[in-house]
Amino acid sequence: MGLKDQLYEELFLKLRIEIEGINARPKDFVNLALGTEYIERVHIDPEKLTVLKPGTLLPSGFRTPHGLHIGFPWNPKSAFGIAYHDGEHFLQENGKDVFPIHFDKRPKYYSEDTTDGVPMRWISNYDVPSKTVRVTYSNQCALQDKGLDCKFCHGQAAHNPNNVQDQLKNPRQIGETYAKAIELDGAAHFQLTGGFLPERREVEYYLDIAEALADYTGLEDFNANACVGAPADLTVLERYKEAGFKSIASNLEIWDEGIFKAICPGKYLEVPGGWKHWVEALEYGAQVFGFGEVGSNFVGGLEPKDSLLEGVQYLAEKGVVAGVSIFHAVPGSGLDGHRCPEPDWYFGVGKEIYKIHKKHGFSFRQLSQVKPGNSMLEHDIFRIEEGIPFD
Secondary structure, three states: OOHHHHHHHHHHHHHHHHHHOEOOOHHHHOOOOEOOOEOEOOOOOOOOOOOOOOOOOOEOEEEOOOOOEEEOOEOOOOOEEEEEEOOEEEEEEOOEEEEEEEEOEOOHHHHOEOOOOOEHHHHOEEEOOOOEEEEEOOOOOOOHHHOOOOOOOOOHHHOOOOOHHHOOOOHHHHHHHHHHHHHHHOOOEEEEEOOOOOHHHHHHHHHHHHHHHHHHHOOOOOOEEEEOOOOOOOOHHHHHHHHOOOEEEOOOEOOOHHHHHHHOHHHHHOOOOHHHHHHHHHHHHHHHHOOOOEEEEEEEOOOOHHHHHHHHHHHHHOOEEEEEEEOOOOOOOOOOOOOOOOHHHHHHHHHHHHHHHHHOOOOHHHHHHOOOOOOOHHHHHHHHHHOOOOO
16 A cells, blocks of 8 residues: 555544544543643633543644644544553554554643733644644624524533633733744744624724734734634725734635525624625635635535535635535534534545645645644645645
8 A cells, every 4th residue: 555545544534533533531641741741632612521520631632653633522432542552552443453643742832821820721722733823712702692603603502701711812812822832832823713703893803913913922924814704894804914914714614605594694694795795705805815815614514515615616716715624513502413424525525625726726835824723634635645744
């Protein structure tokens, strides 16, 4: 079996793990030094961890023998597990070793605090493969109070306003954290995302953060991506670029307008022009930031494959990099209990997305710039097809 075939074999296994999760117990990591030498998963984004004891540490992610990066989706019902023997950790399926794995080292800035005493690991998540500092500024969403939040969204299901990790981060905390991550760990990219905020509040907040990033890092180009909503006045997007953001993303989620209206009622009803305006915002953003410097995400599995790929193709023609994420039915969301497609479905979609990206000349840098990391499905297939090392 050649290297390419081996990589695709590991990628297919990665898809299975991302869908089925890993059933791992704290005792499986007694030899790992989580939280000191190796990076723990900091649960800023809510997820299915309700049966774990408070304070339980899980890994953030690990690498396969050929370097593919896999996150750590915990699921007590999964056939996948972790074992330690002969001085190594192994991925297991049904109690049998699959291959040895290597966990992510912990960034040094995770041990630092902001000047007001908040642990920096509560301010951001660190994506080790891409050296990206990702800030989820809050899980609050203005649509939830109106009963219009997206049906797949997990943010409000676990939003706790009394939890310091779930409160709105202030720009100074964010600027200090990114600067420290650059200083101690060589962080190379920043992404800002969060819930749906009223437009004026979102714009001013993002601009304040851009100013803090520039002030605390001392960099004119602080290599930041802003994930934003579609503004009523599209010229607002120009303000993000003027403030120093290098790229933006605006997640359309679903291409089919009818399904978009049903699954994302707030995004449809609360934004003048609905679905059409979201598309226009992406097109306008590409004119402002340039070809390949605007991204959008589709939640894979909520609409037919042909519809999703039609959206990726249309946006690519406009200079927008679109990709796909795996749908997870999170408890408490509007689609609680629903199932996602089989791994083969995602694998086929990913291969077609690669062809579209290749046809329109997007680079791996652009794919990574507009995404929270560089190890999503579209990144992995692009690497395999183009011979880009998994480093």
